[in-house]
Amino acid sequence: MKVLVLYDFVGEPGSSELSVTAGETLFVNRQDVGEGWWEGTNSAGQTGLFPAAYVEEIKVRDNIMDESKPPPALPPPPLPPTTDPWTVDEQQNDYYSHVPSSQYQQSPDDFYDDEWDDDSEYGGSSTVTSSAIVPSSTQYPAIGSKASMMKTAGKPATTTSNSSRFSKSVGGGDASYIMGAIQPSIPIPDTEQITIVVRSGTSSGPMAVDVEWRRDLDNEPHGYQCIVASPKKESKLKGLKSFIAYQITPTFNNIQVSRRYKHFDWLHERLLDKYCCLVPIPPLPDKQISGRYEEHFIERRKQQLQAFVDAVCRHPVLSRSWVWRHHFITCTDEKRWKTGKRRAESRNTSAETLTGANIFFVIQAISADGSDQAPPPINQALLDREVDGFQKFISGLDGALKNMAQTVSEQTKRIQTCYKRDAQRIGQSFYTLGHAYSGASSTSTGDTSGSGNAISLTTRQLMTALKKTGDAFNEMGGRLMDELPVAGWDSFADMLHVYRGVASAFPDILTMHKNALQKRKDCERQYSEGIPIGGGSSEGTGGSSSGASSVGSSSSATMATSDPEQQRRLLREVQRRTDLVSYSLLAEINQFHRDHVLGQMAGHVRQLLKYQIEFYRKIADNLENVLLMYPDDETFGAGVDHHYEQHYNQGDNSSYHQYYTNQ
Structure with missing residues (x-):
């Protein structure tokens, strides 16, 4: 059979997979490989496995030009770069405004969906099918089925604008905050405050292990969770657009909200904008176009979104973020959703002005003795030691996580292809061997001496035992x-995906902290040399520990003065703000160690081992049941068992082969 490749697929190096490109033709050799894989040969004579869903059979009649048929439908032209993604639906709705009302009526279920672009979801029009469009390699990424989803799950989700966002938010922003060049203008309520608790360590100053984010214990003494469940395919515009909606239910109110993947993508962008200098944002699962509505893909994405949601809920800062807690997981009203969405994107509100380095204006550090007093100045030597050690740890961890994720991906793929195929081949061979003994059984039934009946009886037993084997x-x-991938490796891969994404975001945060410390050293050097320190007014700057702080605008109060007292005040303010940045970093380092290093890693490895034990125990139980069909007597070769076991127990594993060689 000859097939046409519809989508690019990149095979795993060193495996039996065949890399294919959209538009090329293949000759199918086998369709019984299993799990949606076929074996075929390309025009270069290379043979391997490829996803069956990525090809389409070429029929003879398709090669004959039929002028009576209209040409296949073409995909819509790409949007120009200047197009605002939030206005895509408005432009598309210009078409529907000319359609008679009898043909199109917007469903009330659309509610806030009108404000979301549909760049990753295609409509369900019957005039455009997958066979009518052959995507080029530039249109779609190379995506596999089960195995390739695990392959991409091993990679942290990447955001192309992440580095540029960090540079834009921090470039100059951290220096402006440290120098006090940004003056407060907008009052920030107590509910927006982020508190760091500092416990006194040794006499030389607080240690990193004594710094942590304070949780909202009044409202959620034990935290809360959000359950992602019931994914289902929905549509709007009378079926012209379809998508998968996931139901999210927070435990603090048990009210269900419905969200699409692009809603999660939008949320991720908002969290990155707001906390890029403070908190590594957990990654989302990678986007995928092909196979969006396949049952396995939907279930896997639900599990991956659950891993993202769990990571946000566990974090003391992200879990109480306004855009997450009071908007994304709770808003069910259309007007409130639109208002909240615009508020989250606006830079003119008290909550969402605090992006980039401005987030430090709402952070306060207090002592853990209950006095809510500012902690003592941080010990720079201990700080350098803690940060340098963590930086080395993160550098080595990245390679180890990458290797582990690749191993998990390869193991899952082998289970679904090689291991499964080999086990079935072994089973088929045993069954065929047992079936061959039926001939020996029939030839011995004619023996009337009595010995033939005995041979027939044991032959039938052996035949049955081999077939059961x-x-x-x-x-x-x-x-x-x-069952094995679902039971163990999938959840472990999801944890590694989140773990890698969080770890990979730390270098940018460490760079920002390094720049802040360098700015402090420059100010201390200028002060010691009698050079005026350029900085902002020391009064009313953000980051105070009072009930309400304020933030927001640039100021012309930045100045350089030679007054000694003013210089001392400026230097103390620079040191205080730098300490606040350092306390924030140490709090996040401790959160990372408690949550991911000690909590998630240990818990998921323990869970994986339990599933592995259960899996291999089932295999052992099945084989032991079959073993009982081979009686331990001379008729069934007990002498062989005794000889083999004697040598095997002495550690000579080659004796079994040697025994039969010497016979």
Whole structure:
């Protein structure tokens, strides 16, 4: 059979997978590989496995030009770069404004969806099918089915504008905050305050392990969770647009909200804008176009979104963020959603002005003795030691996580292809061997001496035992192999995806902290040399520990004065703000260690081991049940068992082969 490749697929190096490109033709050799994989040969003579869903059979009649048929539908032209993504639906709705009302009526279920672009979701029009469009390699990324989803799950989600966002938010912003060049203008309520609790360490100053974010214990003494469940395909515009909606239910109110992947993508952008200098944002699952509505993909994305949601809920800062807590997981009203969405994107409100380095204006550091007093100045030597150690740890961790994620991806793929196929092949071989003994059984039934009946009886037993052995291996390669990825490796891969994404965001935060410390050293050097320190007014600057702080505008109060007292005040303010940045970093380092290093990693490895033990125990139980069909007596070769076990227990694992060689 000859097939046409519809989508690019990149095979794993060193495996039996065949890389294919959209538009090329393949000759299918086998369709019984299983799990949606076929074996085929390309025009270069290369043979390998490829996803069956990525190709389409080429029929003879398709090669004949039929002028009576209209040309296939073409994809819409790409939007120009200047197009505002939030106005895509408005432009598309210009078309529907000319359609008679009998043909199109907007459903009330659309509610806030009109304000979301549909760049990653295609309509369900029957005039455009997958066979009518052959995407080029520039239109779609190379995406596989089960195995390739695990492959991409091993990579942290990347945001192309992440580095530029950090540079734009921090470039000069951290220096302006440290120098006091930004003057407060907008009052910030107490509910927006982020508090760091500092516990006194040794006499030389607080240690990093004594710094942590304070949780909102009054409202959620034990924290809260959000459950992502019930993904289902929905549509609007009379089926012209379809999408997958996920139901999210927070435990603090048990009110369900419906969100699409692009809603999560929008939320991720808002969190990055706001906390890029403070908190590493957990990554989302990678985008995928092909196979969006396949059952396995939908279930896997639900699990990956659950991992993202869990990471946000566990974090003391992100879990109480306004855009998350009071908007994304709670808003069910259309007007409130639109208002909240614009507020989250605006830079003119008290909550969302605090982006980039401005976020430090609402952070306060207090002592843990209950006095709510500012903690003592941080010890620079201890700080340098803690930060340098963590930087080395993160640098080494990135490579280890990447290697682990690749290993998990390869293991999952082998389970779904090689291991499963090998087990089924072994099972089929045993079953065929058992079936061959049926001939020996029939030829011995004619023996009337009595000995033939005995031979017939044991032959039938052996025949049945061999077939049952084959059934055991077939079950191992079928049901049990299907259960293993879901039971263990999938959730472990999701944890690694989040873990890698969070770890990969730390270098930018460490760079910002390094710049802040360098600015402090410059000011201290200028002060010691008698050079006026350029800075802002020391009065009313943000980051205070009072009930309400304020933030917002640039100021012309930046000045350089030679007054000694004013210089001392400026230097103390620079040191205080730098300490606040350092306390924030130490609090996040501790949160990372408690949550990901000690909590998530240990918990998921423990869970993986339990699933592995359960999996191999089922295999052992099945094989032990089959073993009982081979009686331990001379008729079934007990002498072989005794000889083999004697040498095997002595550590000579090659004796079994040597025994039969010497016979």
